[in-house]
Amino acid sequence: SIATVGALALGDFGEAAGVMIFYKIGEFFQDMAVNNSKKSIEKLMSIKPEFANVKDKNGTIEMMNPSKVKVGDILIIKPGERVPLDGVIVLGTTTLDKSALTGESVPVIGEVGSEILSGSININGTIEVKTTKVYSQSTVSRIIDMVQSAGSKKAHAEKFITKFARYYTPLVVLMAILIGVGVPVFYDGNFKLWFSRALIFLVISCPCALVLSVPLTFFSSIGKGSKDGILIKGGNYLERLKNIDTVVFDKTGTLTKGSFKVTKIEVMKGSEKHLIEYAKAGEFYSNHPIGKAILNYGDVEISEWDIQGHNEKAGYGVNALYSGKEILVGSRKFLESHNINVELPEAFGTVVYVAVDSEFIGRIFVEDEIKENSRKTIDELKSQGIDVYMLTGDNKKTGKHIGDILGIDEDKVCTNLLPQDKVSKLEEIKSKSKKGTIFVGDGINDAPVLAMADIGISMGKLGSDIAIESSDIVLMNDDPYKIIEALHLGQKNNQVVLENVGFALGVKIVVMILGVLGIANLWLAIFADVGVSVLAVLNASKILSKKN
Structure with missing residues (x-):
């Protein structure tokens, strides 16, 4: 506006019109680039369910707002409809499209007992789902909240540019006044010449390219991540990804699938049936994957009424009172801490020991399958x-064996760790790190270490709620290779920020000098501002391209 009024005052009507015309053209391209970057967020917002079909006890179906549905309600979800709340399928089989949540294009099978996430699309079968969470705690609601709030957690680069512009803009206006008024007063008295040069200087120095392109780069990167199933909770966490030299993995549910199965049973006293019965009594209230594997094994059933007492010691085992007998189920250390001698060699694999009335009666072997991309992820990190x-x-x-399969050095496999040991171990590892440390986990016990790491990454598909809340980045499909993609995204984001800052400042400084010397005219000044802004914005938007 100042440049246009000034050009009119000088009688340069063509240049006055040119400033406004090219500013509007520049704004048009900027708006187009910004809108393109917003599309991924808007697409994410479209997964928000609009209604839920709730079935009552009489079989009547009522359409209602998802926010009014309660835990335990039965939902009817027809083909083509979006799943409104998290739950478990209780009737029917279907195929589910989870691409909007996880970035995976391959549909998955949903059958009775399968967990189902809100935001998924039911493709080809009518199903009944029992809700396990209210809408505010469901996956779709939490994803939208996380992405929307990501913009409030600004990176240092964004904060610096905002602060820089706050002081830079009035400074260059003052400099333009000195050029337009001060120089002719103290130098040659040619007010028209120097006033014209001051207007050119003013147009060139406008910080649009920096103020717009840097936040847009972070916004585009967060949008790209969300589209690929990587939820980054803020620009500050994205920025930290550029300086990482250590990645620490929890094993179960992170590098392995967390779906255990019983593979072998060794009976020391009594029968196999009794061993399984007592093990199930101890694990009856367990939410741990190992406990669930034991509960799902065989056809031995127990009654909750026969369990008179239950006390779990996290990371060790369970002490229960079952049918008048004291049951101990857990690790070898747990039994030995109760003065029960286990006269057996240390077994390979994950082993659950069982004792009844202070007498060791046997052990159960369980195995966990390693995820397909775990080795590939570790190899690429090391490279x-x-x-x-x-x-x-x-x-x-066991830890050494799994470490060998995954390609992790023996001295970097930390075994026999209780939940509280993970904190001290991560502190020790962080003290060796010269840049930054990522911790990747999924369980309730991982929450303290996720919060303590420079960047905490949690598994969003199977991970616990508290782990997701404590982390800075959530991987929606539990694929460890997404860590590599996140690191690449952080590096690409940093590269684009540096490109934009370097390009914008470089062009402006050169054209500013040319303007003061009288070599650059107002048209070149317009390019140095509007043209550079458009190019910087387009450069920021390229992060959203599919090739990246």
Whole structure:
């Protein structure tokens, strides 16, 4: 506006019109680029369900707002409809499209007992779902909240540019006044010449390119991540990804699938049936994958009424009173801490020991399958010069075996860890790190270490609620290779920020000098501002391209 009024005052009507015309053209391209970057967020917002079909006890179906549905209600979800709340399928089989949540294009099978996430699309079968969470706690609601609030957590680069513009803009206006008024007063008295040069200087120095392109780069990166199933909770966490030299993995549910199965049973006293019965009594209230594997094994059933007492010691085992007998189910250390001698060699694999009335009666072997991309992820991290550690509660023999399969150095496999040990171990690892440390986990016990790491990454599909809340980045499909994608995204974001800042400042400084010397005219000044802004914005928007 100042430049246009000034050009009119000088009688340069063509240049006055040119300033406004090219500013409007520049704004048009800027708006187009910004709108393109917003599309991924808007697409994410479209997964918000508009209604839920709730079935009452009489079989009547009522359409209602998802926010009014209660835990335990039965939902009817027809083909083509979006799942409104998290739940468990209780009737029917279907195929589910989870691409909007996880970035995976391949549909998955949903059958009775399968967990189902809100925001998924039911493709081809009518199903009944029993809700397990209210709408505010469901996956779709939490994803939208996380992405919307990500903009409030600004990176240092964004904060610096905002602060820089606050002082830079009035400073260059003052400099333009000095050029337009001060120089002719103290130098040659040619007010028209220097006033014209001051207007050119003013147009060139406008900080649009910096103020717009840097936040847009972070916004585009967060949008790209959300589209690919990587929820980054703020620009500050994205910025930290550029300086990482250590990644620490929890084992179960992170590098492994967390779906255990019983593979072997060794009976020391009594029958196999009794061993399974007592093990199930101890694990009856367990939410741990190992406990669930034991509960799902065989056809031995127990009654909750026969369990008179139950006390779990996290990371060790369970002490229960069942049918008048004292049951101990847990690790070898747990039994030995109760003065029960286990006269057996240390077993390979994950082993659950069982004792009844202070007498060791047998052990149950369970195995966990390693995720497909775990080895690939670790190999690529190591190829980038990043140290990789694995934390596990398994014994040393088992931990070494899994570490060998995954390609993790033996001295970086930390075994026999209780939940509280993970905190001290991560502190020790962080003290060796020269840049930054990522911790990747999924369980309730991982929440303290997720919060303590420079960047905490949690598994969003199977991970616990508290782990997701404590983390800075959530991987929606539990694929560890998404860590590599997140690191690449952080590096690409940093690269684009540096490109934009360097390009914008470089062009402006050169054209400013040319303007003061009288070599650059108002048209070149317009390019130095509007043209550079458009190019910087388009450069920021390229992060959203599918190729990246």
